[in-house]
């Protein structure tokens with residue numbers, strides 16, 4: 001009990017609840033939530049992404065901090081909303097959108113217990129293409145299991161990558 005109290009005090013957690021709650025968010029202090037372009041983007045992509053507002057805010061800010069001469073890539077795009085959001089934050093940059101469109105290649109039952117081999121099979125390349133149509137963006141959809149899906153492709157230099165493939169094998173291989 002003593003150790004738990006010290007732990008909670010050290011990390012500024014609420015000891016009254018038996019869960020790891022951090023301090024309550026004061027949204028009025030989070031400037032990005034009032035950025036009109038950010039708001040428009042999250043409204044546009046919300047039905048096509050699993051990412052929550054805080055992750056979308058991180059992607060918005062971090063991608064803008066990356067080298068503007070580089071292209072951007074999302075590995076694990078699912079229905080494409082996250083990719084479109086990253087592209088919305090940097091509309092003049094090339095966006096590579098990678099997904100197997102078949103879900104996972106392999107799941108390790110010891111390491112990937114949050115996921116099932118049947119997950120994410122419903123997304124389609126055509127669905128993602130439709131999201132980007134009429135947006136006047138430079139983009140390329142790379143269908144197949146990454147990184148093999150890129151083995152015969154010459155990609156432009158990339159300065160921002162969002163890896164969101166969830167499972168151990170795909171994440172490890174994507175880092176090489």
Ligand SMILES: C[S@@+](CC[C@H](N)C(=O)[O-])C[C@H]1O[C@@H](n2cnc3c(N)ncnc32)[C@H](O)[C@@H]1O
Nearest residue numbers: 049050076077078082099100103120145146170
């Ligand atoms: C959590 S979803 C991605 C969510 C997405 N970023 C969004 O904004 O909603 C994970 C995706 O990774 C894809 N995936 C898993 N392993 C992959 C691999 N080796 N290569 C390409 N895509 C992969 C799945 O098909 C699935 O669509």
